[in-house]
Amino acid sequence: MRKLLLIVLFGLALGALLGQLMVSVPGYWLVRVGDTSYQTSFWFGLVLLLAAFLVLHFVLRLLMRMSHPVSRLKVWNRRTRHRNAMKRTVRGLVALAEGRWKRAEKSLVKAADDSSTPLVNYLSAALAAHYQGRYEQADTLLKRAHLSTEGADTAVGLMQVQLMLDRQQYEEALAILTRLDRQLPNHPQVLKQLKQAYLSVNDWEGLRRLMPRLASRQLISPQERGQLELRAYKELLVHESRDPGNVERIRSLWADMPDSLRGNVELIVLYAEALVRGDEEGIAERLLRHSLKEHWDSRLVLRYGLLNVDPARQLVHAEKWLQERPNDPDLLLTLGRLALRNAYWGKAQEYFEASQRQRPSGLVCAELARLYANLGEHNKSQLYYRQSVELLDKSLPSLPQPAEPAGATDAEPASPKAS
Numbered sequence: 001m002r003k004l005l006l007i008v009l010f011g012l013a014l015g016a017l018l019g020q021l022m023v024s025v026p027g028y029w030l031v032r033v034g035d036t037s038y039q040t041s042f043w044f045g046l047v048l049l050l051a052a053f054l055v056l057h058f059v060l061r062l063l064m065r066m067s068h069p070v071s072r073l074k075v076w077n078r079r080t081r082h083r084n085a086m087k088r089t090v091r092g093l094v095a096l097a098e099g100r101w102k103r104a105e106k107s108l109v110k111a112a113d114d115s116s117t118p119l120v121n122y123l124s125a126a127l128a129a130h131y132q133g134r135y136e137q138a139d140t141l142l143k144r145a146h147l148s149t150e151g152a153d154t155a156v157g158l159m160q161v162q163l164m165l166d167r168q169q170y171e172e173a174l175a176i177l178t179r180l181d182r183q184l185p186n187h188p189q190v191l192k193q194l195k196q197a198y199l200s201v202n203d204w205e206g207l208r209r210l211m212p213r214l215a216s217r218q219l220i221s222p223q224e225r226g227q228l229e230l231r232a233y234k235e236l237l238v239h240e241s242r243d244p245g246n247v248e249r250i251r252s253l254w255a256d257m258p259d260s261l262r263g264n265v266e267l268i269v270l271y272a273e274a275l276v277r278g279d280e281e282g283i284a285e286r287l288l289r290h291s292l293k294e295h296w297d298s299r300l301v302l303r304y305g306l307l308n309v310d311p312a313r314q315l316v317h318a319e320k321w322l323q324e325r326p327n328d329p330d331l332l333l334t335l336g337r338l339a340l341r342n343a344y345w346g347k348a349q350e351y352f353e354a355s356q357r358q359r360p361s362g363l364v365c366a367e368l369a370r371l372y373a374n375l376g377e378h379n380k381s382q383l384y385y386r387q388s389v390e391l392l393d394k395s396l397p398s399l400p401q402p403a404e405p406a407g408a409t410d411a412e413p414a415s416p417k418a419s
Contacts, residue, residue: 085114089121096128104128109141118148123159130163138163154184161193170200191219195228204232204239230264233257237270247278265297272303285309289317298330305334311341329359336367345375362391 031038040048092107105128112121122145129138142163146156157180164173174197180190191214198207211229214220220228236253240246254262254271261267268291275284288304291297301321307314315338318331325331332355339348349371356364365388373381 081114082116085111086116087111089115089117092121092128093124096124099131101128101131105132105137112144112148119145119152119155122148123155126159126163130166135163135167154180154187158189158193161197165193165196165200168200170197173197174201174203186213186217188217188219191217195220199228202235204235208232208236226260229258230261230267233261233267234270237267237274241270241274241277244277244279247275247280250274250278263291263295265291265295265299269299269303276307281307281309285314292321296325301328301330301334305337308341311338314338315342315344327358329355329361329364332358333361333364333367336364340371345371360387360391362388362395365391 027041088107088111092104092111095101095104095107105125108121108125108128112118112125115121122141126138126141126145129135129141139160142156142160145159146152157176161173161176161180164170164176173193177190177194177197180187181194184190191210194210195207195214198204198210207228211220211225211232215222215225233253237250240250240253250271257267268287272284272288275281275287285304285307288300288307292300292304304314304318315335318335318338321331322328322335332351336348336351336355339345339351349368352364352368352371355361356368365384369381369384369388372378372384
């Protein structure tokens with residue numbers, strides 16, 4: 001309302017000013033053409049001159065438009081097609097979001113040629129064709145997307161990789177990702193898809209080397225990184241330890257391992273096993289001994305008792321541990337085995353029996369049964385063998401067993417003869 005009032009006041013003031021000028025500035029226009037003359041006031045002539053200028057201006061513009069009717073028609077037609085293509089593209093994207101794949105593909109492909117963003121049309125149509133199971137058509141649409149827009153290599157490649165991963169074509173996807181990674185190092189989407197591809201093909205070495213790059217770009221949480229690194233190093237240690245000649249490779253893996261994983265008991269045991277297979281029992285003994293100082297674990301203790309490096313020195317170390325843990329059944333079992341390696345039969349018997357008293361075990365009973373058998377005490381040996389079987393039987397899962405039929409004999413029934 002205030003603006004309208006100001007406009008009215010401004011118009012009134014301008015009109016008053018013009019009226020004053022018309023009164024204070026008299027004059028006239030005189031135009032003579034041959035013997036004929038035309039005369040009018042100055043202000044009326046000025047208005048006529050302005051009107052003539054405007055009429056001439058609009059006439060010239062109209063003539064200019066009429067001089068290029070074809071080009072004007074083409075522009076109008078192109079704009080109309082673009083508007084229609086935009087409407088079809090929107091309908092296609094809505095159908096894609098709703099899961100109506102066939103309708104989405106049809107609308108997107110039909111609008112692609114007239115669309116201002118054909119790359120979006122073809123990529124979305126390829127996705128719709130893929131979800132219909134029309135893989136060849138999806139690949140064709142990806143090729144058309146690549147040709148439609150200059151510089152679309154990355155977008156088309158990432159879409160192609162995603163479709164291949166969904167089809168479980170992991171090797172082909174990894175080949176494309178490797179090329180993209182060389183062209184665009186540290187591209188977030190490439191790195192995330194590389195992680196998925198490495199996991200799919202069990203490429204633990206590639207995954208291990210990828211982890212720091214994912215972490216530096218904050219593309220992986222610390223928890224997931226820890227889980228994946230643990231799995232990768234576990235698989236690599238198991239794989240490399242199958243060949244005793246890979247001991248240097250195994251030691252290199254351990255050296256490259258993050259400090260947080262070197263304290264993992266499962267990895268320590270795997271590394272010790274790999275060292276033993278590679279005739280590096282001395283290194284394995286030092287590894288287990290130092291690891292037990294940091295964190296006591298029964299798996300490390302039991303593995304230490306299976307080493308054969310320097311039995312006398314190993315027994316001394318283990319007996320020192322016993323002073324701190326006098327009732328540890330796994331340590332007592334390890335001491336019994338180390339005593340056997342030192343030919344201390346009586347001491348081995350005492351340690352095994354002490355372990356059995358702390359925690360009855362089929363494994364300890366088997367060790368005692370074997371020891372008594374070799375000492376010639378067969379009654380005791382048989383007793384511990386039976387206890388071993390009973391304890392092992394208790395550890396078995398509860399499953400149905402055949403009941404002995406009445407009157408059954410030890411002899412197998414004769415099979416019926418063919419008539």
